Each structure stands twice: as structure tokens, then as C-alpha cells.
Amino acid sequence: MAAIAFGVAGKVLEQLGSHTFQEISSAWGVRSDLKKLEHTVSAIKAVLCDAEERQASDQSLRTWLGELKDVLNDAENVLDEFQYRVLQKEAMKRYGSTKKKVCYFFSSSNPLVFHIEMAHKIKNVRERVDAISGNKDKFNLAQGHEPSNIKIHKRDMTHSFVDPSNVIGRDDDRKEIIRLLMNPNDRRNVNVIPIVGLGGLGKTALAKLVYNDKLVVSHFQLRMWVCASEDFNVTSLIKEILKSALVKIDENFNVDELQFRLRELLKDNKFLLVLDDVWNEDRNKWMELEDLLLGGCNGSKIMVTTRNSSVATIMGTVPTYHLDGLSYEDCMSLFKKLAFKEGVEKQYPKLLEIGNDIVKKCKGVPLAVRTLASLLYSKVDEREWTSVRDNEIWRLKQNEGDILPVLRLSYNQLPFHLKQCFAYCSLFPKDYVFKSSLLVQFWMAHGLLQSLDNEKQQLEDIGELYIRELMSRSLLQDVYKDAMCDYNFKMHDLVHDLAISIAKGECSVVTKMSTLATEVCHLSILESGKEVTTQLERLSKVQTIIFKTEQPMSILKSCISRFKYLRVLDLSNSSFEILPNSIGSLKHLRYLDLTRNGRIKQLPDSICKLHSLQTLRLGGCNNLERLPRGIRDIINLRFLVVTTKHTCLSEKTMGCLDSLRFLLIRDCENLKCLFEGMERRLTCLRTLVVLKCPSLTSLSLSIKHLTALETLGFEDCKELGSMEMEGEDNQDLKLSLQNLIIRGLPKLEVLPQWLQGSANTLQLLWIGECENFTTLPEWLPRLKSLHTLTIGKCPKLSSLPEGMEALTALRQLVIEGCPHLSRK
Structure with missing residues (x-):
């Protein structure tokens, strides 16, 4: 609770210290109250480090922290109204007509009325903060130094496939599991092998080690991996099994069609299926899935990992394999590998002695060893x-x-600002695959990202620093970078349990049987019905709603009218044909997700009143006819994903969007041209990705104005024959491009000339599935920072340019599917 209060206090102080509030406080006559508020919040924040350490053993202190958090949230909401009004005024100044401005002045929210109302609210919240602050004295809290800024310790990131050298002490287990997999059984064509062990012992790591073993790969004709987790939904599992086998399926397939596809897949194959992290104890559910899996060839195997022995009893057809903890010697080897840089432990014998004691306390659990070793990595104090x-x-x-x-x-060792970010991850289900760009936007919506050392850093960069720090502490796992240079990762289920325990009372998952605390602020709604509606009616301070299942329009309207301080609203995978006009009243909203709303045809114009909105996700809205005409009024928008029926995304349809940092355009069947008339626009854009736009033929944006662009990707745009943009003739072109990904452009023959403007910055170049790509330019060796060059399935590419040895930064070169090149 102290960590959350600390975070809110930081946000309040950041707002009060901004240039905007310095101007407002004088102009609107609230300077005295704002100054007093700033002084009081600073004094409270100074003692929260001590409160964090003492709250576990002091119930009255925890109660005080809860009251403090509530009043600071109210203070933040009041200050946020000021920020919204500033954005509204700026949008009016830029784009408002005379008629619009007159209506605005005479509306119920005209500036004179607003000044009076806000002065009253500020005074009220300041008095409440003063009262709370006065109560802190009875706890004798000591002022402490604020947590130090995070320092990123560089180390190699992990990935979804286990490197055998990173798994210590499991060789005997690996051999025994492989023996069981190879063992034929004349009585059953499909056998189930359960692996049981406590959380953190490394069941999944062992399963991955076996799954990728050369003997196993050659023995089975088909291998599939599925995370079963807590929700053992048979239909969902069938979909995941088919996806793992790279079978293309339509999300609208009914159960009969899915079962038919699964039977067809398995009937002629000796397969291995891994069901990882199974919790289901309902035998009927397992038998329903098992019946569909018995059609494989003799010798097929299902490997199950679980913490629960009763799950193994239900599913297993051979004796359960019980995984034990690692030996002390193996734990110590793992600890030294992760806690010390190579060879350094010999320089610090005393640290090694203390490390011995720490490893003994871990009781053979690799996750414990790995986490503590990561915590102590490179520390010598x-x-x-x-x-x-x-x-x-x-x-x-x-x-x-x-x-x-x-x-x-x-x-406990995390800095305060990371504690809150970590806790909020509890809103997402177990085995959820996070994408770094989206998680950063989620954190940003709640104001959790703080500039380090008063530097003017981009919030997106700060968010990535946070993620890398959580990775370095082994609180995130299965980390890999996808094709568009976005980190993907999961949380170990024990780590997820920890996040849930930390966020209890602040974040909740809502089911028909759940009981919600009245102070809860962040909700993930898993079910619908009257019971859920009744629970929501008891709440008032909700800031996050994530709908994880279909909800009726009545629930949505009720949430919009009741929860005026919403920052995040996730309506992905819904089937709304329209959104209520009332959505425009959510002036605090920062994050709106409408991904895969296949029925929605248009957005209400009122959505353009969301001046605070930073993230808008419209990907997979295949029937969306157009973007709202006033979208340019969303002047704070930084992250946009869009699917639309537009034929051209021009200034007229896109607006100016001068704050945009990330733009993903995908699945636009009719789209023929991009950025017509967008001269000198999108100057803050850092990532531009265009996916599956089969009609796209031209790019009209001037490249010389995209000076902030770092990642550019085009994929499956079969009519795009040239990537040239205006400005390529400029000899002094200075660009910042770091990553260029081109895949599935069959008409593309050469790289664009403007790429020379990134000669000093380009680090990654990926060209794939370009059937007519013929030549790499002679200037390619001038790309001094290029460290990764990947070329795949470009059959007409016949040679590499002279002077490739000049690419001294090159660390990875992959060329495949280029037969003429390989022959030469």
C-alpha cells in the first residue's frame, strides 16, 4: 500500500511542478492552495519509505496508508481535470471554428464557471490532505531517502526455447523423461506422462529441454506445445493445439469444425503434445479432450506438467514422474553463474561464503536461486x-x-516506482504473453513512468528501462524479441501469485463468485451476469476495466456513467456494433482498446472529446468504415493501431496527430495510398508498421521530416513495388532509423535510396519473402552500425555487394532461401 501511495504522491508532485500548473495557479487565483498542497504531499512522501517497512506489522498504519492513497487519488483526479481543460483549450485553439468556440463559452463548462468550481475542489482536497498528514505524526515515521533510480545490468535476454547450457542439474531427469517418451506401449496408442513438482522447481524448463532434444525431434512426426494454465476450456485448448501445429484456423469456426481439424491433424502422425502448467481437477473436462487426442499413431505421447498430484492421477497413464529439488552443488553452480560475472567470484571470497548461506536457504528451488542471484548480480558491497x-x-x-x-x-528490493508497475501486472491472466509496447502504454495511462535524474526522456524509453530491469531481476521470463523488435515475455505463475498478493485490494479479478473490496481501483472482468453487475454497483473509484468476456451494452453504459475517473478501458474481442456517445465524457481516459471488434462500423464523434487519450487500438476492426472526422482533436495521442476500410489515409482522414509515437496500420483490404498531404506531419513518430494491406501501392509521406523514426516495417503488402518516399534526393538527409523489416513484398526489387540517410544508425535489416528482390545496393557496406542482416526467401538475389568486410559492427548474418546466391 505504501508503494502505491508513494506512486500517487509522485504523480501529484509532478503535476504541481509542471509549467502548466505554474501558469494556472497565478492566473486562476489558486496559487496559495496549490503551494500548500505541494508542501504537504512532499512531507508525506518523505516518510513513505519507513512506512513501507513497518506496515506489515502495524494494522493502524496500513489503515492510514489506505486513507492516504484515497485522498491522493482524489487530488490527482482534481489536478487531472486541469490538464484536460488545458488540452481542450489547445484543441479549440488549433482546430475550433468560431461557432464551436462560442458554444464552448456558453456551455455548462465555460471557463468562468470552471474556475470557481476548481478553486473549490482544490481547497477541499488540500484540507483533506492536511488532515491526513496531521495523523502521520502518531506513527513516528522517519524521513528516508527516496529509492535510488534503477540501474540496468546488461546481460543476455532469455528466449522461449531453453538453451541446454542454462539448465543445470537436470541431465538425469532429461534422460529418464526421454526414455519414457520413446517407450512403446501396445495397450494404448497415446500415453500421458505427468511431471509433478513444487512451483519454481523447473518443470517447464525440463519439459522444454526434452521437447527440443534431437532424439525427440526425430522420433515424433508432429510436436505441439500448449500452456493449459488455470482455464481448462476444451474449445480454447483445441485452438491452441492447432495453432501450435501451424494449422490456420478461423476464429469463427464452431466446435464441430475445430474437432474435425484436430482429428485430421493427428490421425496419420505419431505426435508429442506438451500440456504445460495444468490445474484442472475436473475429470470430465479431461476425458472430453482426451477422446479427441486418441486418434494419433501408436507411440504418440502427451507430457503434462503440474504442481498438483491429483491432476497427475486424473490424466496419467504411466506412473507420475516426481521432480525433486536440485542438489546443493547444482544450486551453487547456478548461483555463481548468475550472480557473478565470469571469473569474478574468485576476487570476492567473502561474498562467495555469504552466497553459500543464501543458496542453502533456497532449499533446492531453482527459481529461488535464479531470482536471488539476479538480485545480487554485479553487487560487491x-x-x-x-x-x-x-x-x-x-x-x-x-x-x-x-x-x-x-x-x-x-x-521488497525493487524501487517504489517498479513495485507499482509490477503489482499492476496481476490484472492479466497466468501464462499471458505480454508485449512490452502495450504494457508500457498501460503503465503510462496510470502515470507510473517517471523521468530519471530529471532528464527529458521519452516515456516509452523509461517504460522499456522498467521492463529490462524486471527482466534482469528474473521477475519476467521466456523473453524474446518479435519480428517488429517488440519484447514478448511471461510471468512465472509463482511470480504472478506474488503480484496478486501485492495488489490485493487495489486490483481484482471479477467473477460471479468474487467479493470486491470497496476501495478497488482496477478490474479484470472474467464473467457477465447480474451477480457481476451487482458487485460493480458498490464501487465508485475504478480506474481500469478490462473486459475478458462478452458484455452487454447495458454494462458498458453503466461503467461509463458510474466510473468517471477511468484511465483504461479494454473492450477487445467484443461484438459491439456501436459505442455509446457517453464515452466522450471520460475525460481522464488514456487507454482505449477496441481490438477485434469485428462488428463495429463507425466510432461516435464524441470519441474526439477524449483529449487525454494516449493509446487507441482499433486493430482487427475489419468493418470500421472510417475514422472520426475530428480525430485530430485527440491531440495527446501517442499510440495508434488501426484497421479501416479507407482507401487512403491522408491528412483529411488521419488528422495531424503530431504527438503520435507509434503507428500500426494492419488488415486494411482497400488501402491504396498512405499519408497523402501529410507534409511536415508525424514528426514525433518513432515506430511505423504496415501489415497485410494487399492493395497498398504508394507512400506519399516525405521521409526527410520523419527524423524521429526508429523502426519501420512492411509485411504482406503484395502490390507495394517501391518504398521510395519524397525527400530521397536530399544528399544531407539525416535520419534515425535503427530497424528496417521488409517481408512479403513480392514486387519489391531494390532497397530505397533514402535508407542512406540512416548510414550511421541502422542496426537491423531484415528482408524476407520478396520474390523479385534482385540486388543489394553498392552502398550497403556504408551502414556502419548494422549488427544484424537477415535475408530469406529472395530467390532472385544473386550477389552481395563488394566491400562487405567494411561492416565491422555485424554480429549476425543469416541468408537462406536464396539459391542463386548460395551457388555463387
């Missing part, structure tokens, strides 16, 4: 090591299945 070894958290009574003390310890 003996006091930091002893504080981990001697921390009182080890003395807490722990029942089997409890969250490991080491994970709580790792959380």
Missing part, C-alpha cells in the same frame, strides 16, 4: 549480500505452496 542472507522474511512461517520468501524479498 558485502552489506547488501548480508542483508539478503539475514533478512527477517526467511523466518516467516511458510506452508507448502506458499509464495517463496525469496520472491517477496526480491519484490
Whole structure:
């Protein structure tokens, strides 16, 4: 709770210290109240470090922190109204007609009335903060230094396939599981092998090690991997099995069609299916899925990982394989590998001695060893090591299945701003695949990203720093970069449990049977019905709503009217034909997700009143006829994903969108041209990706104005024969492009000339599935920063340019599917 209060206090102080509020406070006669508010919040923030350490053992302190969080949230909401009014005024100044301005002045929210109302609200919230601040004295809280800024320790990122060298002490287990997989069984054509062990022992890592073993790969004709997790929905599992086997399916397939596809897939194959992290204890559900899996060839196997022995009893057809903890020697090898840079442990024998003691406390659990080693990586201060070894958290009574003390310890060591970011991840389900760009936008919507050392950094860069720090502490796993240079990752289910326990009372998952605390602010709604509606009616301070299942329009309207302080509204995978006009009243809204709303045809014009909106996701809205005419009024928009029936995205349809940092245009069947009339626009754009736009033929934007562009990607645009843009003749072109990804452009023959403007910055170049691509330019060796060059399925490419040895930064070169080149 203290971490959350600390975060809100930081946001309030950041707002009060902004240039906007300096001007407003004088002009609107609220300077005195704002100054007093700033002074009081600063004094409170200074003691929250001490409160964080003491709250676990002091119920009255926890109660005070809860009251503090509430009043600081109210203060933030009041200040946020000011920010909204500033954005509204700016939009009116830029684009408002005379008629519009007159209507605005005489509306119920005209400036004179607003000044009076806001002065009253500020005074009220200031008095409440003063009262709360006065109560803190009875706790004798000490002022402490604010947590230090995060420091990123560089190390190689992990990926979805386990490198055998990173799995220590499991060779005997691997051999035994492989023996079971190879063992024929005349009584059954498909056998189920359960692997059971406590959370954090490495069941998934072992399964991956076996799954990718050369013997296993050659033995089975078909291999599939599915995370079963908590929701053992048979239809969903069939879809995931088919996707894992690279079978293309339509999301609208009914159950009969899906079952037919699965039977057809398996009937002539000896297959291996891994069901990872199974929790289901309902035998009927398993039998329903099992019946569909028995059609494989003799010798087919299903490997199941689970923490629950009863799950293994239900599913297994051979004796359960019980996974034990690692030996002390193996744990110590893992710890040294992750805690010390190579060879450094010999320089610090005392640290190694303390490390011995720490490893013994981990009781053979690799996740515990890995997490603590990551926490201590590159630290050489003996006091930091002893504080981990001697921390009182080890003395807490722990029942089997409890969250490991080491994970709580790792959380306690996080800076305050990372604690809140970590806790908010609990809103997403177990085994959820996070994308870094979206998680950063989610954090940004709640104001969780803080500039470091008062530098003028982009919020997106700060968010990526946060993610990399969580990675370096082993709180995120299965990390890899996708084709568009976005990090993808998961949370270990124990780490997810930790996030849930931290966020309890602040974040909640809503089902028909759940019980919500009245102070809850962030909701993930898994079910619908009267019981859910009744629970929502008891709440008033909700800032996040994520609909994870279909909801009626009545629920949506009720949420919009009731929760005026919403920052995030996720309506993805819904089937709304229209959105209510009332959505324009959500002036605090930062994040709106309408992804895969296949029935929606148009957005209400009122959506353009969302001047605070930073993220708008319209991908997969295949029937969306047009963007709202006034979209340019959303002047704070930074992240836009769009699918539309437009034939041309021009200034007229896109607006100016001068704040845009990320633009993804996808699945636009009719789109023929991009950016017509957008001269000197999109100057802040850093990522531009165009996917599956089969009619696209031309790009009209002037490249010389895209000076901030870092990542550019085009994929499956079969009519796009040239990537040339205006401005390529400029010899002094200075661009910042770092990543260029081109895939599925069969008419493309050569790279654009303007790419020379990124000679000093381009790091990654990926060209794939371009059937007519013939030549790499002679200037390619001038790309001094290029470290990754990948060329695939370009059959007409016959040679590489002279002077490739000049690419001294090149670390990875991959060429495949280029037969003329390989022969030469």
C-alpha cells in the first residue's frame, strides 16, 4: 500500500511542478492552495519509505496508508481535470471554428464557471490532505531517502526455447523423461506422462529441454506445445493445439469444425503434445479432450506438467514422474553463474561464503536461486549480500505452496516506482504473453513512468528501462524479441501469485463468485451476469476495466456513467456494433482498446472529446468504415493501431496527430495510398508498421521530416513495388532509423535510396519473402552500425555487394532461401 501511495504522491508532485500548473495557479487565483498542497504531499512522501517497512506489522498504519492513497487519488483526479481543460483549450485553439468556440463559452463548462468550481475542489482536497498528514505524526515515521533510480545490468535476454547450457542439474531427469517418451506401449496408442513438482522447481524448463532434444525431434512426426494454465476450456485448448501445429484456423469456426481439424491433424502422425502448467481437477473436462487426442499413431505421447498430484492421477497413464529439488552443488553452480560475472567470484571470497548461506536457504528451488542471484548480480558491497542472507522474511512461517520468501524479498528490493508497475501486472491472466509496447502504454495511462535524474526522456524509453530491469531481476521470463523488435515475455505463475498478493485490494479479478473490496481501483472482468453487475454497483473509484468476456451494452453504459475517473478501458474481442456517445465524457481516459471488434462500423464523434487519450487500438476492426472526422482533436495521442476500410489515409482522414509515437496500420483490404498531404506531419513518430494491406501501392509521406523514426516495417503488402518516399534526393538527409523489416513484398526489387540517410544508425535489416528482390545496393557496406542482416526467401538475389568486410559492427548474418546466391 505504501508503494502505491508513494506512486500517487509522485504523480501529484509532478503535476504541481509542471509549467502548466505554474501558469494556472497565478492566473486562476489558486496559487496559495496549490503551494500548500505541494508542501504537504512532499512531507508525506518523505516518510513513505519507513512506512513501507513497518506496515506489515502495524494494522493502524496500513489503515492510514489506505486513507492516504484515497485522498491522493482524489487530488490527482482534481489536478487531472486541469490538464484536460488545458488540452481542450489547445484543441479549440488549433482546430475550433468560431461557432464551436462560442458554444464552448456558453456551455455548462465555460471557463468562468470552471474556475470557481476548481478553486473549490482544490481547497477541499488540500484540507483533506492536511488532515491526513496531521495523523502521520502518531506513527513516528522517519524521513528516508527516496529509492535510488534503477540501474540496468546488461546481460543476455532469455528466449522461449531453453538453451541446454542454462539448465543445470537436470541431465538425469532429461534422460529418464526421454526414455519414457520413446517407450512403446501396445495397450494404448497415446500415453500421458505427468511431471509433478513444487512451483519454481523447473518443470517447464525440463519439459522444454526434452521437447527440443534431437532424439525427440526425430522420433515424433508432429510436436505441439500448449500452456493449459488455470482455464481448462476444451474449445480454447483445441485452438491452441492447432495453432501450435501451424494449422490456420478461423476464429469463427464452431466446435464441430475445430474437432474435425484436430482429428485430421493427428490421425496419420505419431505426435508429442506438451500440456504445460495444468490445474484442472475436473475429470470430465479431461476425458472430453482426451477422446479427441486418441486418434494419433501408436507411440504418440502427451507430457503434462503440474504442481498438483491429483491432476497427475486424473490424466496419467504411466506412473507420475516426481521432480525433486536440485542438489546443493547444482544450486551453487547456478548461483555463481548468475550472480557473478565470469571469473569474478574468485576476487570476492567473502561474498562467495555469504552466497553459500543464501543458496542453502533456497532449499533446492531453482527459481529461488535464479531470482536471488539476479538480485545480487554485479553487487560487491558485502552489506547488501548480508542483508539478503539475514533478512527477517526467511523466518516467516511458510506452508507448502506458499509464495517463496525469496520472491517477496526480491519484490521488497525493487524501487517504489517498479513495485507499482509490477503489482499492476496481476490484472492479466497466468501464462499471458505480454508485449512490452502495450504494457508500457498501460503503465503510462496510470502515470507510473517517471523521468530519471530529471532528464527529458521519452516515456516509452523509461517504460522499456522498467521492463529490462524486471527482466534482469528474473521477475519476467521466456523473453524474446518479435519480428517488429517488440519484447514478448511471461510471468512465472509463482511470480504472478506474488503480484496478486501485492495488489490485493487495489486490483481484482471479477467473477460471479468474487467479493470486491470497496476501495478497488482496477478490474479484470472474467464473467457477465447480474451477480457481476451487482458487485460493480458498490464501487465508485475504478480506474481500469478490462473486459475478458462478452458484455452487454447495458454494462458498458453503466461503467461509463458510474466510473468517471477511468484511465483504461479494454473492450477487445467484443461484438459491439456501436459505442455509446457517453464515452466522450471520460475525460481522464488514456487507454482505449477496441481490438477485434469485428462488428463495429463507425466510432461516435464524441470519441474526439477524449483529449487525454494516449493509446487507441482499433486493430482487427475489419468493418470500421472510417475514422472520426475530428480525430485530430485527440491531440495527446501517442499510440495508434488501426484497421479501416479507407482507401487512403491522408491528412483529411488521419488528422495531424503530431504527438503520435507509434503507428500500426494492419488488415486494411482497400488501402491504396498512405499519408497523402501529410507534409511536415508525424514528426514525433518513432515506430511505423504496415501489415497485410494487399492493395497498398504508394507512400506519399516525405521521409526527410520523419527524423524521429526508429523502426519501420512492411509485411504482406503484395502490390507495394517501391518504398521510395519524397525527400530521397536530399544528399544531407539525416535520419534515425535503427530497424528496417521488409517481408512479403513480392514486387519489391531494390532497397530505397533514402535508407542512406540512416548510414550511421541502422542496426537491423531484415528482408524476407520478396520474390523479385534482385540486388543489394553498392552502398550497403556504408551502414556502419548494422549488427544484424537477415535475408530469406529472395530467390532472385544473386550477389552481395563488394566491400562487405567494411561492416565491422555485424554480429549476425543469416541468408537462406536464396539459391542463386548460395551457388555463387
